[in-house]
Amino acid sequence: MPWTGRRLVALIAAVAVASLLLGIVVMQFIVSPATLAARTEAPEPGPVTAPVENKVLENTVVLRGEVGYADSVAVSIDAAGGEAKAVVTGQVPAVGAVFKAGNVALEVAGRPVIVLPGELPAYRSLSIGMRGPDVTQLKQALSALGYATGDMNTDTFDWDTATGLGALYEQLGYSAATGGEETRDMLRNAERAVRDANVSAAQAQATLDEARAAKAPNTASEQAAATAAWEAVSDAQEALGEAQAAVLPTLPAGEALFLSGLPRRVDEVSVKRGDVLSGSPMSVSGATLSITGTVSKQDADLLSDGLIAQFSAPDGTDLTAKVTSVTAPKSGSGSSENGEGGGSGGGSGDAGAARYTVELEPVDLTNEQIDELRGSNVRLRIPVASTDGEVIAVPIAALSAGSGGEDRVELLIDVRDGHNAETETIVVEAGLAADGFVEITSDDERLAPGAKVVVGR
Incomplete structure (x- = not known):
């Protein structure tokens, strides 16, 4: 349709x-x-604000550290100078054993290798009358163990040094090394010679006395005989002294193991009873676990011995360590190894800048924790300053300086429509700064947690 x-x-x-x-x-x-x-179109500009907070402020240095036993060294024993074959006869330590001053590290050919404190290795055998820095080291070691040493102001191995050394051997259950059978024969002969010389001198003196009593006209021959006899006694006594010194205790080079930084821990043992000693029989290191890291100079200036660091075990357990030393770098050195830089106390430093070495000692570790931590790399936090509980804090950007150098903040009163917000400048007293915040105190009660302060526009 x-x-x-x-x-x-x-x-x-x-x-x-x-x-x-x-x-x-x-x-x-x-x-x-x-x-x-x-x-x-962009809105009218207004203030950028941040809230006032109630918080604990803590300034920390953060670094990474390697966990291990310090100063591992291979033990060297001079067994070449011994009369017997250098067979290991006993006292073989177990891995993990700790050497202290006066311990026996090993027994070779039935003789002890005694651990003593010192930096110089045993490079010669020591005996009466010898002098040198190694003698001084021995006297210091004996003194530290509580034995007689003689005059500590001289570097001479004297009678008292020998006596103290003999006492140390006796305490360990060994006889001290002496000059051998030949020197003992010399001593017996010297003692006999002194007795004979005294008898001869007494006879010559008696003959002289009889001649004088008889008023002999000439006693020159008797006098000469008596004088010669007494001189013979003096010579015999001098020889006896030398013979006695020759049988005093000595320290063979192969029976002393001088180690610095005692006590020491046995890390590895490469000999067993019955082996002929050849090369290093063991290695030792510091007896206590340590943590080593590096920091920039800026962070190092904040650290001191005794500060406590926090770190975590592999299983997450919170652990602590104590700072034992902060060492400046050697001249011309530079490294950024192991450093993370700090908190507000400093950064990681300029790349390639020389770094300071920090040594720490872990506190109250169990044997299981020691085994887990050894060889690991851990992250440590070292608080260097902290507020006493929670404080009023604002971002550091909120702090400005007045014309008189006073610290102040700009408090937001009414935001209105932003660009014409109402603010008020308030004078404050600044405290600790950390982690981007700064502690403030003020009599103005409006500066309370939740209030807004201007940090930019």
């Missing part, structure tokens, strides 16, 4: 309504350039 009359009018009306609705929808998505610019 053709579209005529009322049907045509209705169709036209429907099309008009649909077009109107479509136009309204499309207009929602068409924005004029002026409107677009208005919508994208």
